[in-house]
Amino acid sequence: MQSRRGLEEYLRFEDEWLASAEDYARQALEACTGCGICLAACVSARALGPRYSPPERIRAAAAVLLSRGEAGERELELLYTCSLCGACTAACPAGIEVWRLVHAARLAAARKGRQPPSIARIAENAARGGHSFTPSPDRPRRVLRGAAERAGVEPGAPGEALYVPSPFETTLYPDVLEASLRLLRGSGVEATVSENALDLGGNAAVDAARPSTGLALLEKAVEEAEKLGARVIVLSGCGADHKLAALAREAGLKTRIGFKSIYELVEPEPCRGCVLFPSCGLARFYTRPAPVVRGAAERETRDHPPYTRCCGGGGGLTYIREQPLRGLRDRILAARARELAREAGEKTLVTPCIKCSTAIRQGALLAKQRLRVKHLAAVLAEPRRPQG
Numbered sequence: 001m002q003s004r005r006g007l008e009e010y011l012r013f014e015d016e017w018l019a020s021a022e023d024y025a026r027q028a029l030e031a032c033t034g035c036g037i038c039l040a041a042c043v044s045a046r047a048l049g050p051r052y053s054p055p056e057r058i059r060a061a062a063a064v065l066l067s068r069g070e071a072g073e074r075e076l077e078l079l080y081t082c083s084l085c086g087a088c089t090a091a092c093p094a095g096i097e098v099w100r101l102v103h104a105a106r107l108a109a110a111r112k113g114r115q116p117p118s119i120a121r122i123a124e125n126a127a128r129g130g131h132s133f134t135p136s137p138d139r140p141r142r143v144l145r146g147a148a149e150r151a152g153v154e155p156g157a158p159g160e161a162l163y164v165p166s167p168f169e170t171t172l173y174p175d176v177l178e179a180s181l182r183l184l185r186g187s188g189v190e191a192t193v194s195e196n197a198l199d200l201g202g203n204a205a206v207d208a209a210r211p212s213t214g215l216a217l218l219e220k221a222v223e224e225a226e227k228l229g230a231r232v233i234v235l236s237g238c239g240a241d242h243k244l245a246a247l248a249r250e251a252g253l254k255t256r257i258g259f260k261s262i263y264e265l266v267e268p269e270p271c272r273g274c275v276l277f278p279s280c281g282l283a284r285f286y287t288r289p290a291p292v293v294r295g296a297a298e299r300e301t302r303d304h305p306p307y308t309r310c311c312g313g314g315g316g317l318t319y320i321r322e323q324p325l326r327g328l329r330d331r332i333l334a335a336r337a338r339e340l341a342r343e344a345g346e347k348t349l350v351t352p353c354i355k356c357s358t359a360i361r362q363g364a365l366l367a368k369q370r371l372r373v374k375h376l377a378a379v380l381a382e383p384r385r386p387q388g
C-alpha cells in the first residue's frame with residue numbers, strides 16, 4: 001500500500017507535538033491561579049474530591065512532560081482519572097486546556113513504558129490488526145458483514161460515503177452499526193463500509209495516547225475510501241474519532257477525502273420522552289452536527305457545573321482493568337450516573353456517543369440506578385426502518 005506520510009513521519013509529528021506540549025505545560029503552570037473555579041465542572045473532582053482536581057492534573061502532567069515521561073503512581077492516577085472532556089477549560093478564566101496536557105503527558109509516560117496495560121493494549125491491537133479492541137480483526141469483520149447485510153449495505157462496494165464505525169460497534173453494539181447504516185441510507189446517502197476500515201483510530205490516538213498509531217490507521221481508511229470512490233469518510237458520534245480527524249489536519253495529512261460526522265448528513269427526528277446528553281465530543285470539540293443532535297430530543301442536559309457534558313468514562317476510562325484505577329473509575333461512573341438519573345427523571349437519556357452510552361450504563365449498574373439510555377443513531381433510525 002502506498003503510504004501518504006507513513007508511520008515514521010507520524011512519529012516525528014509526535015516528537016514535535018510533545019515539544020510544544022512542554023512549552024504549554026510551562027505556560028499552564030504560570031497561568032493557573034489555583035482559583036478552583038474548574039472544580040465543580042470536573043466529573044472526576046466531584047466524585048473523588050479535590051486531590052483529583054484540574055489544577056492537580058496540570059501539575060502532574062507538567063511534571064511528567066518536563067521530566068520527559070517520568071511518571072510515578074500518583075501522576076498515573078491523575079492522568080488516568082481524567083476523561084479528556086474539556087469541561088474544566090470551558091469554566092477556567094484562563095482557558096487552560098488541561099485535557100491537552102494530560103493527553104501529551106500520557107504519551108510521554110507511555111514512551112517510557114508507564115501506562116496501564118489495559119490501555120496500552122488498545123494501541124497494540126490497533127497497530128497489529130487494525131481494530132483497537134481485539135488482537136485479530138476476524139470477529140469484527142464478521143460482525144461488520146452481518147450488520148451491513150441487515151442494513152442492505154454491501155461491504156467493499158463502491159459508494160459516495162465510507163462509514164467507519166467505532167470499534168464498539170463491531171464488538172459490543174452491532175445494533176448501533178446497523179442503525180447507523182440504515183440512518184444514512186434512509187437519508188439518501190450512498191454509504192458503504194469496508195472490512196479494511198474497521199476503526200478510524202481515535203481510541204488509539206486519543207485514549208491510548210498514541211497519535212502515530214491512530215494517524216496510520218486513519219490514513220488506511222482514507223486509502224480505502226479512495227479505492228471505493230468515496231468523497232467523504234463518515235464518522236460515528238464518538239468524540240475520540242473527531243479529535244483524531246482534527247489531529248490529522250494538524251499532522252498535515254493531505255487528502256481530498258472529507259470527514260463528516262454522521263449527524264451532519266441526516267435530518268433530526270424528534271424523540272418524545274427523550275433527554276439529550278450530547279457528549280463532550282459533540283458539545284465542545286465538534287459543534288457542526290449540533291443542530292441535528294439537538295433537534296432529536298425534547299430537552300438537553302445542562303452544560304454548566306455540576307451538569308457538564310462529561311460521561312465520566314472518556315479518555316479510555318471505560319477500558320481500565322487495573323486497580324486502584326479501576327476502583328477510582330467505578331466511583332466516577334457511579335457518581336455520574338446518580339447525577340444523570342436525577343437530570344433525566346423518568347425520561348430516556350439519548351446520546352450520540354457510544355462511549356458515553358457505555359459509561360452511563362456501566363455507572364447506572366454500579367450505582368443501582370434506574371436509568372434508560374439509548375444511542376441516538378438507534379433512536380433516529382427507528383422511524384425510518386422499512387415497514388413490513
Ligand code: SF4
Pocket residue numbers: 041042043044045053054057081082083084085086087088089098099310
Ligand atoms: S478534562 Fe474533564 S476530567 Fe479532565 S480535568 Fe478537565 S474537567 Fe476534569
Ligand code: SF4
Pocket residue numbers: 031032033034035036037038039054055088091092093094095096
Ligand atoms: S479554573 Fe483555571 S486557573 Fe482556576 S484552578 Fe482551574 S485550571 Fe487553574
